[in-house]
Amino acid sequence: MCGKSSDNESDSKQSITTGLNFTNEKDFSLPFPIFALGEATKQTLSEKFPALNVMTFEESVDGRSLAAAIVKYDKSRNKEEKTKPLLLLLGERHRPELMTELSSEHISFDTEIVYKSVDNEELGNFTTAKGDTENSPLVVVWCFFSPNGVTVVDKHVSSKFSQNLSEFVTQNNIVTCAFGNTTARRISDFKCNVDIVSQKPTAEALASVIKEYAQHKQQ
Structure with a gap:
């Protein structure tokens, strides 16, 4: 999830697309912060793209708590920043809580589907090993x-x-x-x-x- 760099939707998408055409990961940056759900995601982004401004909400464990953290953050933004909607990067299958909560707080945002989940038709037989002996059973x-x-x-x-x-x-x-x-x-x-x-x-x-x-x- 990130803040947009432009008020115009087509310009915003173009700026993001253009920004991703980089050659040096160490110097890659964006003119807005990136919000990550979880410290591990933040760490991965920061290690790969150290010039990015990556923020995380450590207490957020689901869509509702993440929305509450964003609402709190939004109150700290100045008037000019609030004219720029957030951009939510989502999967094809996603739950609505985050968007519902943001809408109820009148926080403007756009969404972009950036990945999709595909069912694996070859998941295997789910073999459930029981352990070699009765004294050392395996728990699945x-x-x-x-x-x-x-x-x-x-x-x-x-x-x-x-x-x-x-x-x-x-x-x-x-x-x-x-x-x-x-x-x-x-x-x-x-x-x-x-x-x-x-x-x-x-x-x-x-x-x-x-x-x-x-x-x-x-x-």
Whole structure:
């Protein structure tokens, strides 16, 4: 997500397109800040493009909390800056909360679809190894990073095994893990238990909650 460099939509898109035609990543910059959801994304952008002004809202874990952070930031912008709408870079499949919240606060924005999710028809057989011995069983954990991912896996399981997601997860003693409450609710929609929920969208937070779950099970 970024602020636009021009009030004219076609000019804005052209300026972004032109700006991306660069030869030196170290010198590449844009005349507006880039907002990243999560510290890891900010770090990656900053390492690759050190001249960019990259900001992140550490407490944002979903569309609503991100919108709240943007509203707070918007209040700090001067009058001239507020005449330039934000540009939301989205995937083809996205949830509406962010846009709904920004609209309710009368913050102007435009959207641009910059990537799309494609279902993988060759996801494999989801082999669930049980461990070499009874003393060292392996626990299979499925981590879902988005609501759409849950839908895709359910479709694949139904096609390959003639079972719904809930039946397959229960039969194979699979532990389910979700990135955020929205994804967790989507898992529940398929009548599956949600064993682990990572409230922060980072690999470190995910590893931490899985570790806590494993330690609790060993007690």
